[in-house]
Amino acid sequence: MAKKGQVAFGLLPRLLIAIILISFIPLIGGGIFYYLNIQKLSKISINEMNKEIRVASEKIIKEKAKGVAKELSIYFKTYPYIEIKFNQIKDNEEIKKIAIQKVGETGYTAVHDIKGICYFHVNPKIVGFDLHKLASKLPAFWKILEKSLKGPADGFYKWKDADGKIRDKYMACVPVKGTPLVVAATTYLDEFYKPIYDIKKKVNLLQAHLIRYFLIVFAITILFVIIFGVLFATNVSRPIFHLADVADKISMGDLEAKIDVKSSDEIGIFAEALIRMQASLKAAIKRLKGR
């Protein structure tokens, strides 16, 4: 008798291997490919955006330094009798107003001279301070300042805030024409990068969404594989078991075994052939037994 146990390596496991080949492997491969590429694409575009925003913000800060330097230079030109000495001008409110201006939302301009003495600063404690003393404490900051003693200079440095947080700052230094003074405009870069943070957030969200969607697709596929795999395998193997059973019964001499296959594929055709065979055998045996 035909029993399921006789089948060593059935259609269903074979079919499942095939499905894994044509379904899971490309799906997983495709998912990883898409994800990595989208990640790469977002990284590239965010980097490029970062660059452009940095260039644009540097331009603004530089422009500020240039503008203040020009204002000061016009001021000293129109009042040639003012001696540009620390003690002479440090308390001049008019000059102070020009020298200390806001840069962006979080920055200020300041003025020092080519000897490194601070003339004007938003923090009154620093006024009169010799900036050389910062050389060892803030090397990156000092590097820009040192260069500014000889000409225009700009660059990035890390600044430790009062609350202990270290943040990126940018400084642009422009000499004041006709004077020993240098204008330094400096500000935190965070304020310019705010939109980038928003994009980054969106991109991360998109990536998280994509992973979730991919997993959903994968889950649906597994469901499909189970439904269709089982459906297909049983649709094929059940009638085969039944027909094998019938063939075995016929071998035992039972020509009356009922063939119950309602399939419209090749197996159905085979079942029809068996029914015909049964009928013709019955007729033949009847004829032979008849006389």
Added chain:
Amino acid sequence: MKRKIRFPLLAKMLIMTLFVSLIPLGMMSFMAYNGINYLTNNIVNVGTITLDDLGKKYIKEKAETVARQLEIYLKAHPEVKPENILNFSELKDIAIQKVGETGFTCLYDVNGIIFLHPQREMTKGFNLRALSKKFPIWWRIIEKSFKEPTGGEYLWKDPDGKIRKKYMYSVPVGDTPFRLGATTYIREFSSPLERIQSIIKTQSISILTIVFIIFALFFIFALVFSFLFARWVAKPITELTDIADRIALGDFSGTITVKRKDEIGMLSESLSRMQESLKVAIERLRAKKRRKRI
């Protein structure tokens, strides 16, 4: 014996392939495509807004600093009057400065009369109101600037006939009736984005091309695979059908070549046993009949 099969195994196999492989892969590709589009649009949109904003900040900064420079100069030179303003070349150098690559600053007063302007056709005494009909949005900004610091976008028709977007920021020069306007083409600031956009575009096109190629190859692979698998199941069954048909015609000589470990192998073994036993049974009956006749 060929018979028409209404719903062959191949069709079943193809439907299954469609559901377990092509549809999910298509869904995934569609999501990835949408994701790339979303990403591109977002980066480009936010990027344009951000860079335009920075550009506007820059223009505002320029207008304010030039106005302050003028204020310092005018304070120290009370002899400067609207009538003799052209005599002070230093003032002219302050009032007309470059803004970015394509822009400039200019000086006019609260009546809309131009004093200093880099363009030759805008000579001293030119009344800006003359252009109010031609550039109404621009004129609204100018008009508002008579009262307060104002910034705004407007469209400007260049001598070459092309209309371009510009941005202007205008501030009062101290307490004087003078107004300092800084203006430039907006494109100057967001044009770096075109480079980023083209980078993204090339990148995403290459991703989508690879995706398309993979998908096409995979489609062919899945079709061939379904075809082979369906044939692998159907072929032995067709062979068995042939055997059964021959038995129906009384021919027991057919040999079954199918040798497999699955359900089909089992079926062919059963059929082969059946053929053998039928052959024996029929032969016995025939022999009996022959004996009876004798």
